Structures are given as structure tokens and as C-alpha cells.
Amino acid sequence: MxxxxxxxxxxxxxxxLGLPGADNFGRESNQRRSLLLDTVMQGRRRASSCKLLQLPAEILADIVDLLADDRASLESLALVNSDCQQLARCCQFxxxxxxxxxxxxxxxxxxxxxxxxxxxxxxxxxxxxxxxxxxxxxxxxxxxxxxxxxxxxxxxxxxxxxxxxxxxxxxxxxxxxxxxxxxxxxxxxxxxxxxxxxxxxxxxxxxxxxxxxxxxxxxxxxxxxxxxxxxxxxxxxxxx
Incomplete structure (x- = not known):
């Protein structure tokens, strides 16, 4: 053979195996982990009127990045409503x-x-x-x-x-x-x-x-x- x-x-x-976690290719040192919610919504308006989701997308991204290592909290956030689900996914994925x-x-x-x-x-x-x-x-x-x-x-x-x-x-x-x-x-x-x-x-x-x-x-x-x-x-x- x-x-x-x-x-x-x-x-x-x-x-x-080259572990991907150690690879910084294409990543700026000060780059957020998550994309902005407005970006992933692709032009759609936020459905929720709750005060949290009225915050600027940049602040929401900073908040959800703080939960990056807290899988349980991200999963709970995703269950609140459709906007929160997408906000959690911004970090999870x-x-x-x-x-x-x-x-x-x-x-x-x-x-x-x-x-x-x-x-x-x-x-x-x-x-x-x-x-x-x-x-x-x-x-x-x-x-x-x-x-x-x-x-x-x-x-x-x-x-x-x-x-x-x-x-x-x-x-x-x-x-x-x-x-x-x-x-x-x-x-x-x-x-x-x-x-x-x-x-x-x-x-x-x-x-x-x-x-x-x-x-x-x-x-x-x-x-x-x-x-x-x-x-x-x-x-x-x-x-x-």
C-alpha cells in the first residue's frame, strides 16, 4: 500500500494538531470577541423594548464579552427573547x-x-x-x-x-x-x-x-x- x-x-x-486557541492570525489586540448586535441583525430592528436592549450595540457587545467564559449565563440569556438569543449567539459563535x-x-x-x-x-x-x-x-x-x-x-x-x-x-x-x-x-x-x-x-x-x-x-x-x-x-x- x-x-x-x-x-x-x-x-x-x-x-x-495546531491548537486554534493560540492562533492570533487576523485578530487585532484590542478586538472584541463578539460582533455587534446591529451587524448580525442584518438590518432588522430589535424586537424587544426592554431597557437593556436599548443600549448601544457597542456596550452590549462589551457586556456579553464579559460572559464569554460563563456558558450557563449565556445559555440563560439566550432563553429570554429573540434579541437576547442573538446577542448570546454573538459571543457563543x-x-x-x-x-x-x-x-x-x-x-x-x-x-x-x-x-x-x-x-x-x-x-x-x-x-x-x-x-x-x-x-x-x-x-x-x-x-x-x-x-x-x-x-x-x-x-x-x-x-x-x-x-x-x-x-x-x-x-x-x-x-x-x-x-x-x-x-x-x-x-x-x-x-x-x-x-x-x-x-x-x-x-x-x-x-x-x-x-x-x-x-x-x-x-x-x-x-x-x-x-x-x-x-x-x-x-x-x-x-x-
């Missing part, structure tokens, strides 16, 4: 990490569904300003358990080369589908400012067609392989 580091899911199981977990895949699916269904009220996607794509080795191994066992399990020697190849091919196809769903979700985020891409698995043409049209002002690719050589000119990239 021939191993291609940049095109084999096994490399994501073996690879070192300001930074999102697609780490190949089931929760991350479900979030990607929800973001795509929200975009296609044209919600009457702002969704989660409007709250996201920073995305990190970094598949965690644990989640990759858990998702592709049989592939992991064929190399590292107690019974690894019982797997034939052909079996490992089949498992590797199946895992690659599943990873590419999951990645494509995440890329579609990322390309739909209206207020995205920063995208940090940590996986070194090879990138295809579809990736660049989507990512070059997303709203991110800063894009950091961590030395990935590229399937083919393309000229980053229209129609692969926007004309302006």
Missing part, C-alpha cells in the same frame, strides 16, 4: 472550530440549511467572525475507527494490504465530502473576517472556487498540498 501523506486520512490521525467532530459536522449542515431556507430572522451564521478548520486526530480516528484499527489496533496484523487500501479510499471519500460541506458553510457566512485552515490534506479546485468568494478578509492556509496547478484568475477567483 502506497502512502501519500497529503491525500491519506491516516495523516490526519498521525498529524500534530464568534469563533468556530471545524474539528471533524460530529457537532462540527452538524453545525456545518445547519449553516448550509439556514442559508438555503432564507430564514425570516438572523441565524447563527451571521454571528461568526472567525473560523478555524483543524481536524482533531481523536475525532478522525473515532470516525474512521476501522482504518485506525487496521494500523494501530491489537489485530492490525490480520488486515491485508488490500483491506487497508479499501478502508483508506473510503475514509478519503468521506473526509472530502465532510470538508466540502464545511467549505460550503464557510462560504455562506456574511460577516466572516478570518479563516485559518490548518489541515494539510490536499486541496482541490472546488475548495478555491468557494473560499476565494467567501467574505473573509484574512485567509491563512497552513502549507497544504494542492491537487493541480491552477492560475488564480477568473473564473476560479472573483474578477474584482
Amino acid at each position: 502506497k502512502f501519500d501523506f497529503y491525500r491519506d486520512v491516516l495523516s490526519l490521525i498521525m498529524g500534530k 464568534a469563533e468556530v472550530n471545524f474539528d471533524y467532530s460530529l457537532e462540527a459536522k452538524q453545525l456545518a449542515s445547519q449553516l448550509v440549511e439556514d442559508k438555503s431556507s432564507q430564514l425570516s430572522k438572523p441565524g447563527i451564521g451571521a454571528c461568526i467572525r472567525r473560523v478555524t478548520f483543524a481536524s482533531h486526530p481523536h475525532h478522525v480516528a473515532h470516525t474512521h475507527r476501522e482504518l485506525y484499527e487496521s494500523f494501530y489496533g491489537d489485530g492490525a496484523q490480520s488486515f491485508a494490504v488490500e483491506q487497508r487500501q479499501v478502508l483508506s479510499d473510503e475514509a478519503r471519500e468521506e473526509y472530502v465530502v465532510a470538508r466540502a460541506a464545511a467549505v460550503e458553510a464557510i462560504s455562506s457566512l456574511p460577516n466572516l473576517e478570518t479563516l485559518s485552515w490548518r489541515d494539510q490534506f490536499s486541496l482541490d479546485k472546488n475548495f478555491f472556487e468557494r473560499i476565494t468568494r467567501c467574505s473573509a478578509q484574512h485567509i491563512d492556509l497552513n502549507r497544504p498540498a494542492i491537487d493541480d496547478a491552477w492560475s488564480l484568475t477568473p473564473p476560479l477567483t472573483p474578477s474584482t
Whole structure:
């Protein structure tokens, strides 16, 4: 079995994880965590007349940022009314990490569904300003358990080369589908400012067609392989 580091899911199981929490790319030192409520409301008026929600959006953002590490309080705030829900989401979903977990895949699916269904009220996607794509080795191994066992399990020697190849091919196809769903979700985020891409698995043409049209002002690719050589000119990239 021939191993291609940049095109084999096994490399994501073996690879070192660059923790997104230590990455300050695209982040100003004095930058708030949360987007302003008026920004994520996308032109809609606040529905609530309570005094708290009449405060300027900048003050509300500072208040909710103080609750960034208090998950219970943010969850309680989100239950008050629709405006408070969106205010809490401004903090809860300001930074999102697609780490190949089931929760991350479900979030990607929800973001795509929200975009296609044209919600009457702002969704989660409007709250996201920073995305990190970094598949965690644990989640990759858990998702592709049989592939992991064929190399590292107690019974690894019982797997034939052909079996490992089949498992590797199946895992690659599943990873590419999951990645494509995440890329579609990322390309739909209206207020995205920063995208940090940590996986070194090879990138295809579809990736660049989507990512070059997303709203991110800063894009950091961590030395990935590229399937083919393309000229980053229209129609692969926007004309302006």
C-alpha cells in the first residue's frame, strides 16, 4: 500500500494538531470577541423594548464579552427573547472550530440549511467572525475507527494490504465530502473576517472556487498540498 501523506486520512490521525486557541492570525489586540448586535441583525430592528436592549450595540457587545467564559449565563440569556438569543449567539459563535467532530459536522449542515431556507430572522451564521478548520486526530480516528484499527489496533496484523487500501479510499471519500460541506458553510457566512485552515490534506479546485468568494478578509492556509496547478484568475477567483 502506497502512502501519500497529503491525500491519506491516516495523516490526519498521525498529524500534530495546531491548537486554534493560540492562533492570533487576523485578530487585532484590542478586538472584541463578539460582533455587534446591529451587524448580525442584518438590518432588522430589535424586537424587544426592554431597557437593556436599548443600549448601544457597542456596550452590549462589551457586556456579553464579559460572559464569554460563563456558558450557563449565556445559555440563560439566550432563553429570554429573540434579541437576547442573538446577542448570546454573538459571543457563543464568534469563533468556530471545524474539528471533524460530529457537532462540527452538524453545525456545518445547519449553516448550509439556514442559508438555503432564507430564514425570516438572523441565524447563527451571521454571528461568526472567525473560523478555524483543524481536524482533531481523536475525532478522525473515532470516525474512521476501522482504518485506525487496521494500523494501530491489537489485530492490525490480520488486515491485508488490500483491506487497508479499501478502508483508506473510503475514509478519503468521506473526509472530502465532510470538508466540502464545511467549505460550503464557510462560504455562506456574511460577516466572516478570518479563516485559518490548518489541515494539510490536499486541496482541490472546488475548495478555491468557494473560499476565494467567501467574505473573509484574512485567509491563512497552513502549507497544504494542492491537487493541480491552477492560475488564480477568473473564473476560479472573483474578477474584482
